[in-house]
Amino acid sequence: MRLGGSFTLSSGLPAMKDYYLQCISCNSVFDEVVFRCPKCGGLPIFKYTTGKFIIDKSKPGMWRYSNYLPRITNIVSRGEGLTPINEVEGVFIKNEKFNPTGTYSDRASSLIASYLLTNRVSKVITRFEEDFTYSLAYYLNGISEFEVVVEDVIALNTTEVSSILEMNGKLVMRVGSPTNYLEYANPLTVEGLKTIAFEIVERGVRADTIVVPARSGVLAYAIYKGLVELAEAGIDAPYEVVAALVRGEAVPNLLKVCRGMKFDEVYEEEILNAIIRLSKRGIRTKPLSALAYATASNASSAVAVVTMGFKAIPIHRSKNDSVRKEVCRIVREAGRATAYEIWRKAPIYTLRGIYKLLNSMERRKEICSEVVYRGNRKVRYYRMCE
Ligand SMILES: [Zn+2]
Structure with missing residues (x-):
């Protein structure tokens, strides 16, 4: 078949x-x-x-x-499934990044x-x-x-x-352009996605709103459907669904049939703001997820469904602590040093490992760098930040 x-x-x-x-x-x-x-x-x-x-x-x-x-x-x-629900700045996040x-x-x-x-x-x-x-x-x-x-x-x-x-x-x-194909918007997709609502209800998250980013509307529809089914089965599912839209975008047709669903239009500036706020906490996300987060942070108690790519940058601080100190000592003594020079003096890691460490130290402003041109060559020097 x-x-x-x-x-x-x-x-x-x-x-x-x-x-x-x-x-x-x-x-x-x-x-x-x-x-x-x-x-x-x-x-x-x-x-x-x-x-x-x-x-x-x-x-x-x-x-x-x-x-x-x-x-x-x-x-x-x-x-x-069974993805975690965490709290970030007073907003609950159903973090779907933790799927395979x-x-x-x-x-x-x-x-x-x-x-x-x-x-x-x-x-x-x-x-x-x-x-x-x-x-x-x-x-x-x-x-x-x-x-x-x-x-x-x-x-x-x-x-x-x-x-x-x-x-x-x-x-x-x-x-090509297919005419008959399995589309994303199909009955099985809806059934799979609605389990997000089941999990929020099973966990008993103390919020009154579930904010879902709405592009095609399939995800918001699925979550709404899940809540309706629970209510019909006599389960207490006291959440209102808010579909978050980019300002100026039309409400997807699929969501026009959802009784009681609310819509929130978010300005692009607010989305960018949410991306920046999350980034500063070491959390990378895609704009659609930031859209839900932006709406949820304006609500009094909400769960934002973060659909993807909500990745925390791993920080192995304790593991690297002594190496960091050693790197700082070398840089301070030398005034400035290249990654290679640092590695020669502290061959604890591979050269590649030193590059990674220097990158993460620079992101956290523990160290600064400057690029110097020598003919056609670019040389990056690390020094202590002023
Ligand atoms: Zn029909």
Whole structure:
């Protein structure tokens, strides 16, 4: 069976007893899994009739909520889900960087890979999308053939392409504009992403708002859906969803059907500000995540869903302390010294290790540097800061 040519999968499906699918645009109901509404092209979503919310802690990560996920007999789990919730300057952060490929997409990929394996789908076609394709490449490795169609080669991030190829040596990439393919916005993605809401509720985070960055709106929709399902199952899920948008951007269609969802428009200056504030704390993030953080820091108590790349720069201070002191001593004595000269006097690390250490010391203003030109050569000297 191929996924990408036809989206209707009916053979080999486990019986759908406790759920059906419904198109969010025209409300058509389907008793089989469809990836696009055949009537209007809208997004079909799973509707559960189970009624009881069960957490099965014997299952890995987000699969503990299997009772509110599509029936899967072969789970493909690579450590996704159960990401940490930390507090940064009074704002809770649901940190999705701690998924295997560093993004929330892994929740969707785990579900998609499991679904494909369960239904023996041998080939998948997708359109290249940053992060999502990367994550899928990792999860589909060894599960099914994977063809990635690239629409704009010039805009490709080649670093990501290399990583994708490392993740999955068998995938095929080609240029084109696909018509029938597995889109990011599909019913399984929604099911995977909604588990973020389940985890926040299970942890009982003391906040009243969940702030989600909204671009396509899929993530915000999924979190909203998760909260609605919990409420319908009688679970206390007292959070309001706020979709954070870049000022001037339209509300995604998907979110217009969400009753009670709030929207917050954020100025680009505020996003940049949030990026700077987080950077100063050693936290690197992508603009979309900073957008949610900016909105959350204006709310009284909020959880910001940080979707990716929220990386703390590792600081091995205690380990390096004596080496740092030694480096400072050498530099102070010499007045100024190159990395090579420092290394010759303190060959405790490799030369490469010394370069790394000097870089981190400079970032923290423990040491300063200047570049001197000698003919065509550039020489960097380290000295104590004034
Ligand atoms: Zn429809």
